[in-house]
Amino acid sequence: MSAELDLAGRVVDLVRRLAGSAAEAEALVDHTALALTRFANSGIHQNVADATTAVRLRIHLDGRTVGGSTTVVDEAGLTALVERTIAAVALTPVDPAWPGLAPAAPLVTEGAWDEATAMASPDERAARVRAFVDAAEGLETAGYCRTVYWSGAFANSAGQAVSGRAAEAAMDGIARVPGADGVARLGSRRLADLDGAVLGGRAALKARAGADPIELPPGRYEVVLEPTAVADLLANFALYGFNGKLLNERQSFAEIGAAQFDPAVTIVDDVTSTAGVGMPFDGEGTPKRPVTFVGDGITLGVAYDRRAAAEAGVASTGHGWPGGSAFGPVPANLRLLPDDAAPTAAVAGPAADGHTAALVSTMERGLLVSDFWYTRVLDPKTLVVTGLTRNGVWLVEDGEITRPVRNFRFTQSYPLALGPGAVLGVGGNAITPADSWDIFGFTGPSLRLASWNFTGGASG
Amino acid sequence: MTSEDLGPRLLRVTHFDAAAAAVQAALDAGARYADARVMHRRSESMSARNGEIEDLSQDEDAGVGVRALVGSGWGFYAVPDMSDAAARAAGTRAAKIAAASASVPGPATGLIPLPAASGSWSSLCEVDPLRVPLSEKADLMVGLTTTMREHGADLAESFYRVWDTAKWFVSSEGHRIDQRVRECGGGIAATSIGEGESQRRSYGDQFGTRGWELVTGLDLPGNAARVAVESRELLTAAPCPAGETTLILGSGQMALQIHESVGHAIELDRILGWEAAYAGTSWLDLAQLGSMRYGSSLMNIAIDPTIPGALGSFGFDDEGTPAAARYAVHEGIWVGVLAGRDSASVAGLDYAGSVRSDGWARLPMVRMTNVGLQPGPHTLEEIIAATDDGIFMDTNRSWSIDDRRLNFQFGCEIGWEIKNGKIGRMLRNPTYTGIGPTFWQSMDMLSSEVTDWGIPNCGKGQPGQTGHTGHPAAPARFTGVRVGVTG
Numbered sequence: 041m042s043a044e045l046d047l048a049g050r051v052v053d054l055v056r057r058l059a060g061s062a063a064e065a066e067a068l069v070d071h072t073a074l075a076l077t078r079f080a081n082s083g084i085h086q087n088v089a090d091a092t093t094a095v096r097l098r099i100h101l102d103g104r105t106v107g108g109s110t111t112v113v114d115e116a117g118l119t120a121l122v123e124r125t126i127a128a129v130a131l132t133p134v135d136p137a138w139p140g141l142a143p144a145a146p147l148v149t150e151g152a153w154d155e156a157t158a159m160a161s162p163d164e165r166a167a168r169v170r171a172f173v174d175a176a177e178g179l180e181t182a183g184y185c186r187t188v189y190w191s192g193a194f195a196n197s198a199g200q201a202v203s204g205r206a207a208e209a210a211m212d213g214i215a216r217v218p219g220a221d222g223v224a225r226l227g228s229r230r231l232a233d234l235d236g237a238v239l240g241g242r243a244a245l246k247a248r249a250g251a252d253p254i255e256l257p258p259g260r261y262e263v264v265l266e267p268t269a270v271a272d273l274l275a276n277f278a279l280y281g282f283n284g285k286l287l288n289e290r291q292s293f294a295e296i297g298a299a300q301f302d303p304a305v306t307i308v309d310d311v312t313s314t315a316g317v318g319m320p321f322d323g324e325g326t327p328k329r330p331v332t333f334v335g336d337g338i339t340l341g342v343a344y345d346r347r348a349a350a351e352a353g354v355a356s357t358g359h360g361w362p363g364g365s366a367f368g369p370v371p372a373n374l375r376l377l378p379d380d381a382a383p384t385a386a387v388a389g390p391a392a393d394g395h396t397a398a399l400v401s402t403m404e405r406g407l408l409v410s411d412f413w414y415t416r417v418l419d420p421k422t423l424v425v426t427g428l429t430r431n432g433v434w435l436v437e438d439g440e441i442t443r444p445v446r447n448f449r450f451t452q453s454y455p456l457a458l459g460p461g462a463v464l465g466v467g468g469n470a471i472t473p474a475d476s477w478d479i480f481g482f483t484g485p486s487l488r489l490a491s492w493n494f495t496g497g498a499s500g
Numbered sequence: 501m502t503s504e505d506l507g508p509r510l511l512r513v514t515h516f517d518a519a520a521a522a523v524q525a526a527l528d529a530g531a532r533y534a535d536a537r538v539m540h541r542r543s544e545s546m547s548a549r550n551g552e553i554e555d556l557s558q559d560e561d562a563g564v565g566v567r568a569l570v571g572s573g574w575g576f577y578a579v580p581d582m583s584d585a586a587a588r589a590a591g592t593r594a595a596k597i598a599a600a601s602a603s604v605p606g607p608a609t610g611l612i613p614l615p616a617a618s619g620s621w622s623s624l625c626e627v628d629p630l631r632v633p634l635s636e637k638a639d640l641m642v643g644l645t646t647t648m649r650e651h652g653a654d655l656a657e658s659f660y661r662v663w664d665t666a667k668w669f670v671s672s673e674g675h676r677i678d679q680r681v682r683e684c685g686g687g688i689a690a691t692s693i694g695e696g697e698s699q700r701r702s703y704g705d706q707f708g709t710r711g712w713e714l715v716t717g718l719d720l721p722g723n724a725a726r727v728a729v730e731s732r733e734l735l736t737a738a739p740c741p742a743g744e745t746t747l748i749l750g751s752g753q754m755a756l757q758i759h760e761s762v763g764h765a766i767e768l769d770r771i772l773g774w775e776a777a778y779a780g781t782s783w784l785d786l787a788q789l790g791s792m793r794y795g796s797s798l799m800n801i802a803i804d805p806t807i808p809g810a811l812g813s814f815g816f817d818d819e820g821t822p823a824a825a826r827y828a829v830h831e832g833i834w835v836g837v838l839a840g841r842d843s844a845s846v847a848g849l850d851y852a853g854s855v856r857s858d859g860w861a862r863l864p865m866v867r868m869t870n871v872g873l874q875p876g877p878h879t880l881e882e883i884i885a886a887t888d889d890g891i892f893m894d895t896n897r898s899w900s901i902d903d904r905r906l907n908f909q910f911g912c913e914i915g916w917e918i919k920n921g922k923i924g925r926m927l928r929n930p931t932y933t934g935i936g937p938t939f940w941q942s943m944d945m946l947s948s949e950v951t952d953w954g955i956p957n958c959g960k961g962q963p964g965q966t967g968h969t970g971h972p973a974a975p976a977r978f979t980g981v982r983v984g985v986t987g
Binding site: 078088162183290363366416426427 | 573634907
C-alpha cells in the first residue's frame, strides 16, 4: 500500500470514528513534486522546486455536504481538518443534488511513471536549457524546462480505494529577433524525449523566418494552424464545450448526436494514450478511461463528474476535479486524432514539421499560424473566442510560404471553424505542446481550415 | 503577532526560527543572500446556484519557501513543513538549485540596498469573516440566488471567498517581519439563456483587505433582482453597433482597463524581458521613463499599497520593502514602474516594493499592488450630460490583450446608448478595442467618483501564480474608440 493510500484511508476512518458510520466520506491525497527551470535573456533567472502533500476531504452527513483541505498532514493537522469539516456540515443547508460517492471500481491504467523524469536534477534541466540557448546561435532566448511527478491516492467510505503515480516533462521556449519571436514547445511523459538543441534550433529558425513582417488587412483568411495553435482550440473545447455542467445549463454548443464538426474531426480524451498526462483517477475516485467526444464529425458526448452526471441522468466519465463542483467537469487530455494517411513534406522553412509543410503546400492563398495568445470566450454557448496570433504568422501563396506577417487579433467561433466542410486538411503528426499548467495535455496535429476571422491588425 | 488567532495547534511552531534556520542553511550552502517566508493560510469559499449550496470548502495550507542567491543565480525551494530540520533542508536545497542556475548565466544580478528592519502589520478587519456563522453566510448566498431566480434568471449564482494569511519573513540582511492579511469578497451573477446566446449580468465581484463588513457593505440583496431583470432584458436588447464612437466606461470596467493596459505594462520584469516567453514583454522602453506620454493630462496613476482596505495593500512586500506610494503616470507622463530589488538593480532604479508571492510554495516576483487612477474633475452624471452621441459600457465580461500590452479587446456585460446627453436604450454584447497609449490619450473626461476595486485572479509566472491586486478606478470618457467587434 502506498503512503498516500494509507493516509487517505486513515482520514476516512477518522471521519467515521468521529461522525459515525452514517457519514459518507472521501479523501484525496496528492503528493506533487514540481521543478521548473526558467530562462530569459538567454540565462536562467528563476529556478524553483517544491514538494507538497495535500489532503482534500469531502463529507456528506445528514443530507449536507462540506469539503476541506490541508497541507498540514501530521496527526494534529488531519484531526483538525476532520473536526472542522464535521462541524461545518451541521451548519450548512441540505444538498439535495448530492450524487453519492464513487463506487468501488478498478483502474483502467496505473498512470504514466518514469523514474528518470520524476527524479530529474536541477542540472539535468539546466543542461536542456543550455542546449536550447546554444542552438539559437546568438539569438535572445526565453522559456522553461519543467519536470513534475504526482503520487496520489483516493479512498472513500463506499469502498473505493485506488492509488497511482505519474510523471511529466515539458519544455517551452522562444528565440527572438527584433520584431519577431519563434516558438518550440513540447510535453512528454519522459524528460528523455525533450531535446533542447532540437527545440532551440526550431525556435531560432522560426524567429529568423519571421523577421521584417508585413501588415495585412484584417478579414477572413484560409489558415493552417500548427499544433501549438490547435492546442488552444482543444483547451477551449475542454473548458467550455465538452463540460457536462455547462451542457446541463444550456451554456455549451454541444448537441449530442448532431454533425457539428467536419467528418475529418475525431476528438477523444484519453489519459491512457502515450500523450496522456496525470493521475489514472479523477478527484472523486472515478477511474479515468478513454472517452470519445467527437467521432467523424458527430458530437457523441461530453465530460461528466458525479454531480453533473446525476443531473443529466448519466454516469460520471471520470472528469471530476477536487473542489470543482462550481466550474464543472473538464477533460484534461483532449486529443484531436491525426490523419494517418496524411502526406509528409520536407521542412525547409518555418513550418513546425513535415506534416504541416504538406498542408501548407496545398493552400492557394492563406496564412500559416504558429500560436494563439490570450484567448477569451465572448459567449460560452457559441464558443466565440477573441485572441491574438503570436510567435509567427506567414503568408502562403500557391503553396509556398512567401512573407512573414504581423500579428492579428481574431474573433472566431471555434466549433464553426471546425464545422462541416470547414476542415480542408488534417496533419499526420499529433503533438502535445507543453502546457503552462502541468495538469493539461492537449494533443493535436496541424489543421488546414477554410476560414478564420481576423478582426484587427497589430496596430488596431 | 503570534499565531494564536490562527489556532493554538500551531503555537508550538516558532515561525521566525524556522525561517531563520532556512536562511542560515542557504548561507551555509554557499548563498550570498537568502530570505525565507513561513506562511500559514486559512481560506473559505462558498458558492450557491439556483437555491442550493453548490460548494463549500474550508482549506488550510502552511509551509516555508526559501530563496537563495548564489553568484548571479537564484534558487527557490519550498516544503509544507516548518520543523527546524525541514527548514534547514529547504535552505540547502534552494542553494543547490541556485548553483545549477549558474551553468546558464544571465546578466549579473544584484539587489538594491534595503535597510534591515523589524516590523509587524495587520490589515483592517472589523468583522472576522471566518467567525461569521456558516449558517448565516449560507442563508445569504442561497437567498440571493432565490431572488434572482424569482426575477427571471435561468442560472442564478452567488459566492464569497475569504483568505486569512499570516506570514513571517526573515532575510540574511537582518529583516524580521510578520504580517496578518485578511481578505474577503463576494458577488452575484444572473444568466439568462436564449436560443442563440446567453446573457450574464453580475454585481459585486468585489474584494479587499477587509473583513466581512466588505460583503455586507456591498448590499448584494438590494441588487439581486436588478441583475436578474437586466440579464433577461439583454437577450432582446439591440446589439452594440459597430464603428467608432465616444465611449464612457463605468468604474468596474475601468479597473480592468487599468489592470490590463497599465498595471501589467509597468511591471519591470516584463520590461526587462524576464516574462518574454509567457506573460510577455511590455511596449514601454526604460529609456523613455520620465518623458513618454502614456495618456492625456487627466491620467494620474498611482502605485499605492498603503490604501486602507484595498486588495493590493500590505505593510511590506514579500522581500521586506516597506509599503510606499509613488506615481506610475503623472499628468499623462510615464514616471514609475512596479519593481523588485533585483529588477531595480538591473534597471538602475533606486526603488522596489512590488514583489509578491501567492503562497509559501511559490517564488516572489514582480506583481501589482494597488495600481489605480487618482480622481478626476468630473462626475459620471456630468460626463453623460456632456456626450451628444456615444455608448456607456460597464462590468467586464471578457478580456484579451497582446503580449506587449498594447492591442486590447474587452467585452462588457451591458451597454447603453448615449444620445444628446441622456442614457438611451440598452445594448447587448458591447465590445471595444484599441491600442493602449492611443486609447489613454483620448481620455477627455474623468470622474472623481473613485472605487477601490479588487481583482483576486491575476495570473502570472511559471509555475503559475494567482495574484490579488487593487485598482482604484472612476468612470471616464474616451473619444474615437472602435466598438462592436463581433465574430
